[in-house]
Amino acid sequence: MSGTETAKIEVWWDMNDCPIPEGYDARRVRPSMERAFEKIGYTGPVSITAYGDQTKTPDHHLLALSSTGVAVVHTIAESTRSVMYRDMVEWRGQNPPPATMMIISDQVEGDFSWDLARLQQRNRYDLFQANSMKSRDDLLLVYYANWRWEQLLEEGGAPPPVANGLSSAAMFYCKSCNFDCQSLNKFRKHLSSYKHGMEVRKQSILSLSQILLFHNLSNKLFCQAQEAINPPDTRLSCVTKRWARNYPATPEHATAKIHVLWDMNDCPIPEGYDARRVRPSIERAFKEIGYSGPVSITAFADQKQTPVHHLLALSSTGVDFSHTLPWVHYSRMITDFEKWTKNNPAPASIMIISDEVASSKYRSTLICRKLQKSNYNCFLAYSVRPFEMPVLVTSAEWLWDNLLAVSETKRNILHKCSESESERVAASTGMFCCTLCLCDCKSLDDFNKHLSRVHYSRMITDFEKWTKNNPAPASIMIISDEVASSKYRSTYICGKLQESNYNCFLAYSVRPFEMPVLVTSAEWLWDNLLAGRISSQDQTYEESSPEGVFSPEIITFY
Ligand SMILES: [Zn+2]
Ligand SMILES: [Zn+2]
16 A cells, blocks of 8 residues: 555545535535545545536536536436446556545445456555445445545535636536536536537437337347447446456466365365365466465365265365354355465465355455455356356456366376475375364364264353353253263253253154153154154153243253
């Protein structure tokens, strides 16, 4: 961000969304903004362009704005947003960072923020925003500052006493006709001219025909039809949609670290595939496009479901494991990503192997924001090509199956040139991490032991917490074969039942071989319980304490 504080600040202002309030002196707009920017340390020269239907803006406002060097642009209401965006993109092309962009609008969400977020991942400007609505925050874009429009207007003091020579710079533009002039009189004359009227009518007819087409045609036909017609200003054009998906490595990224987050659920190891080939395949794919930095890989899954031979094969090639459960899967990947970026400042690369992240704007928001802030490079892999273009700007994307096949086709070359690689890999075997309790295990054995223990201990922790907040009388129900059949597993609960007047129920899928140490008021076979049947063999007791029976709060553990 060095240098941005004194760099130029360009302001795009939608006067329809954020109007000049009744009775407000429009000459105060510029000094208010400049004061607000100064307060947060931005002192660069400010240029402001005001967009809107200027036939509706009173003369004294237009004169006041132009006397303070604010450029005034006439647009028809439906096209303000797209014209503003087009000007913004053009400006970016002519003004490389460092610089600051300020957007004053209520309509930034949707394709506007999608496209701008992608632009920001390639060329990073400091972004400011002001809006007038009770803000629905746009989470996709990273803003360096945010203002309520009404507050922003009150930042400055009095208007400048005399027109300070800026008036010569202020211009009036008509975007419908590509007309510009420097005098309000000429501008007014133009806006009421026959030529201008015809131009606006032509554009309204075009946009109306688009609406009709939209109603009558399927989406695909609609797009073709839209291209056939010279598109009017109303449609926002996403410039990044034409971007390619493959870029060669820049010098700063070519040898930088690469961290791989691998969702094993979305992109599993195929039947019969040697898991030891996963790492060389990924590394080979990187090398082919010029990336040769050290690669770290973390595999996310419910590792209880991963076959042991896969765990062994992957860990022998230095792949780390994270044990997660489906409902926390994604958030654990993000946590890992955040931790990694903290320890590995840009430039560096991140690879996401996940269908969900690739296809969901919502899922990739946090990564998208990080890429806007720092010069990280991004790769994607997925088992199914996403239906829409991801919001993440990538330097390369792969289909998972193709990626895994890389080492096979290049096997001979790989053998020749990767001796040092295999040595390095052999020296570093993977770590096993349980992200549920944030514990690391050094060996697969320890990891497996941990996974079998963890379930039970978490149930106990939960039980303890619950009893703290819910003193007896109350009832507890345990649905677990392990607790029902193991004296060891039920010791803690047994102790609690002896201390206090808790009532206990049990359910299990298999009737325990021995009578449980827990004294219960009722027991069920899980299948019967689900079916609503109580067989004669299910033991129920009548003598449970009245408090227990009528206790309104019953908690159930699975
Ligand atoms: Zn015009
Ligand atoms: Zn754990």
